[in-house]
Amino acid sequence: MVITIAGGGSxxxxGIVKSIALRREELEVDEIRLFDINKExxxxxxVVVDWVLHKELNTDIKLVVTTDVQQAYTDTSFVFAQMRVGGYAMREQDEKIPLRHGCVGQETCGCGGMAYGMRTIFPMIKLIDDVEKYAKKDYWILNYSNPAAIVSEACRKLRPKARIINICDMPIAIIDVVAAAMGIQNKKEIVYDYFGLNHFGWFTSIQYHGEDLMPKLRAYIKENKILLPESYLKGMGALTSSSSQNRHTKGSWYYVWKGEYEIMENFPEYLPNTYLNYYLQAKEFVEHSDPNHTRANEVEETREKNLFDGIDHYLKTGEVDANTFYAGSHGDWIADLSAALKNDTKARFLIITENRGAIPNMPYDAMVELPAYIGKNGPEVIARDNIPLFQQGLMMQQLNSEKLLVEGCVEGSYEKVLQAFTLNKTVPSMSVAKAILDDMIEANKGYWPELH
Known part of the structure; x- marks a missing residue:
């Protein structure tokens, strides 16, 4: 049993490897392979992964580290895909170019997300083709490479038969915060309903042991004017501390969690995905953004620095600070998802999937985010009734922006990519869309296909 992590330098x-290793009996994993184009x-x-597997957890799981495609994928059963095309240097451009033009600068939303998407589409298609060529025939690709909405639409369009499940950890991070705010220890016992597109959705119900938590949650958010647990509210300094272990509560994330309160003051029925702030409060987010110091810089100064400083310290002294070695808890969720596929458990997960009527008043081929039961044959999506007009209208605008972007990228059409930028809710006008796009073309030379 082989699991390959594509983007092994992340x-x-x-953290993901530790989650796999802790489930080694469920997954029956013999070998983990790391694959990346950045060898250094x-x-x-x-070094960290080897320590986790063979010193911290004392497993006999074999570790292979490679930059060779064939070695990475031959006879593998699962590929966890987490590529970041262009690295943090290009993420910085994604965030800072739109801000220069007075628009939201964010790595997965708005113009930055579209730029990142256009860099990622063809590398993801190559990954699918390589896995199809070398892996076991019943392989599964679990893709959480961002921007997942654009990547999943491209996969649907270009490789519709690929055995790929597109996923995102942000709804899980929101449930983690909800659990902490509500004083719930076992977050796995929370059951929720949700609909939307990736980074563009709403929780319609959140239940714990049969109790509807939404009334309590609304009251909590209204009282505290933010969706963060009390432990964070008592010491707001932790939000920018390099030692804070929750990557979704650093610096600029404060405004995202505060935005949950602001949105629900106007639209209280559903709990929004935090990313909806960038669309519903675009003006406000630009106003409190620093165009010279964005989230990419924050990550480089905290998570990136902590990890590589920790590695250097370990190599010099043999001493380990485990706090520097892990980032994010989404590895648990990905490992659980692979266990559900392997063992046919029919456990419930939130995934990105082709609609096919699951939301009746959304297009059949829309890539939507919905709960599904996961077994050996893949997801069984849980259908729902029509969604309200407000949410449907927002989703259609975003969906069509993403579809136009994928079409423009595949066809090399400047006009369609410009239409995608113009249609996006974070952009105020056609002329602003064009100015950003032209700057993005210059910044993404060598990454984007040529647009004509």
């Missing part, structure tokens, strides 16, 4: 890799970075991360 700061999240050690991956080799450093591999």
């Amino acid at each position: 700061t999240f890799t050690a 970075r991956q080799d450093k991360v591999a």
